[in-house]
Amino acid sequence: MNDLFGPRPCASILFPLPLPEAFDYAVPEGMALQPGDHVLAPLGGRHVHGVVWALKEEADGERKLKPVEEVIGGPRLAEGTRRFVDWSAGYLVEPPGVILRQVLRSSSALKPSPVETVYRLGQTRPDRLTPAREAVIAAAGRKPMSAADLARAAGVSGSVVKGLADLGVLVVEEREVDPPFEAPDPYREGVELNEIQRQAAAILRRLVAAGGFQAALIDGVTGSGKTEVYFEAVAELLRREPQAQILVLLPEIALTQSVMDRFEARFGARPALWHSDIGQKERRRVWREVATGRARIVAGARSALFLPFTGLRAIIVDEEHDPTFKQDEGLTYHARDLAVARGKLEGALVVLASATPSLESLVNAEAGRYVHIRLPGRAGLAELPEIATLDLREFPPERGNWLSEPLVREMAEVFARGEQTLLYLNRRGFAPLVLCRACGHKMKSPDTERWLVEHRYTGRLVCHTTGFSMPKPRACPECGAEDSLTGVGPGVERVAEEARTRFPDAVVEVFSSDTAQGPDAVRDLVQRMERGEIDILVGTQIAAKGHNFPRLTLVGVVDADLGLAGGDLRAGERTYQMLVQAAGRAGRADRPGKAILQTHQPEHEALQALVAGDRAAFLDAERMMREHLRLPPYGRLAALVLSGPDPERLEETARGIAAAAPLAEGVEVFGPADAPLAVIRGRWRKRFLVQADRKVDVSAYMRAWMARVKIPAAIRASVDIEPYSFL
Known part of the structure; x- marks a missing residue:
């Protein structure tokens, strides 16, 4: 005014x-x-x-x-x-x-770091030394500590610490509770690269020198040294711009420890780490250091993409194909796609790396939008594993078992040689279904149609969709029959139980998000596997990504068909990618590796391509299908999911929203239809699917559609651009 x-x-x-x-x-x-x-x-x-x-x-x-x-x-x-x-x-x-x-995400980070008083050992020595004083002096010689920590380490009272400080034996200092991260040294020597790796690194260095937004896809087989190659780009960037910030996105928290160790070995400093399991103190520290531009390298999960960088010059998306980069709850987004967009907005280099790149990224590379860097062979003496299918129709496991005899024989030979086996099954818990032998009742999560998964280690039944958990009851809640509830089908805990029965002298461990909770537990398990202290590791997808186990020579995929069924447009691609990743854990050092895929469908094109090592044939078939059906990357998709507590009100709202859908050339709207998961947490669900030509801006279409409707307060609406989940 x-x-x-x-x-x-x-x-x-x-x-x-x-x-x-x-x-x-x-x-x-x-x-x-x-x-x-x-x-x-x-x-x-x-x-x-x-x-x-x-x-x-x-x-x-x-x-x-x-x-x-x-x-x-x-x-x-x-x-x-x-x-x-x-x-x-x-x-x-x-x-x-x-x-x-x-x-x-951390409002307390807006304030300067809190300070604390610490004590370090000075040059003065007391005239009279008592055992208590000697203990404090010995403890203080290690590193500066607070008075309470120093007294605890020395096993004395706080008055002894204060007395030594009064005498000048201990020097009092103030230090930040949240210290800055150590700066990386880009001039340290890395591992020696082979000729193909040197050529790939040279391409990335040229992109760094050119400056501005560039995108590159590192397409390298498992064990080909993709990490060491993109390290060269990081080093070149930091040599040219010492204040530059670099973000490395990882699909699994379980991978952060390995990547942190490799960064420290290469650059002499560990990156700032950001993911959901870090505590509030470390979250505050990382956010502040990123926002002030002092954190040079940040490694983290998909949410790290939203950190307040001030000088972001490179984004690396490791295992770019991984579906866990897609967030389906709350704010729905794909971190890979947003990483490319942020790189363009910031004028930064974006590097996507994978042994099995997504079809979307491959098409972008072939169209010239990304620089395509290929690493076709493994580094050093390692060779790609031999891969074979095992037809379960011909070699069915014994009743109540899940491992076929040919696979068990291979495991026995590996165990006799002192080598390791990975049994891969992407099912958590002991059994995916619990039913009553007396009446057939299936245990389900309240307010949803999801089966409860039995977890034998904890004695609980868990819904992995809603988080609901309950002790396994002694009696069937439907008919009251006692001791009648039984688990049906295998989870990793059940496969591990069978492995222990067959190999009683072997050390068998389970590696899943349920059994290795938190970074410390993951680090301990991975290190024991690396040291050869585990003979048979039974794991979900958390065990199949990015780990390097030198003694692991056999991978047995318990159910290679898992994931092929259903209406997911990416089912074949995802299965192929995951099996390549799982098989790629074998033979990564100087010992040859082998992967055996138990399957009822050995003729499936994804499995055939994997056995033949013919990725091109699989991708050609996948392209033809997607292009014919106008599916990504040859078309665009968007989903609209409605949920509400009253199914009749939800149906009425959905019909009104359908009537308001704009008419647009090249756009089809399907729905409303009941979602496959029709009820979650007591809320009924309806889905729309929008399919459009590649040239259509589906975001603009969805914005125009949502502007036409008024959604009742009791109804939640969620838009998902390029959906990965269709549940």
């Missing part, structure tokens, strides 16, 4: 809330603001943390604006981060505040 002194400045403030846009506020006289500043502003009767998104010379319209309350301080959100928030909101069809909420 204009006054006698001209237009008043105002600030558009975006809040980390599901609001449609940034709101305008008056800037009080004397308050200096810049885009990216963190502020408090009145909203709905309270003061809320928001970010200045833009500054204007005057407010829109004649309304009187509320003033900004105060500047919070802390590192500003950089322009690149703000642009990424806006772009992601448009692409994902979400309010920008929902994306901002992903960025502002």
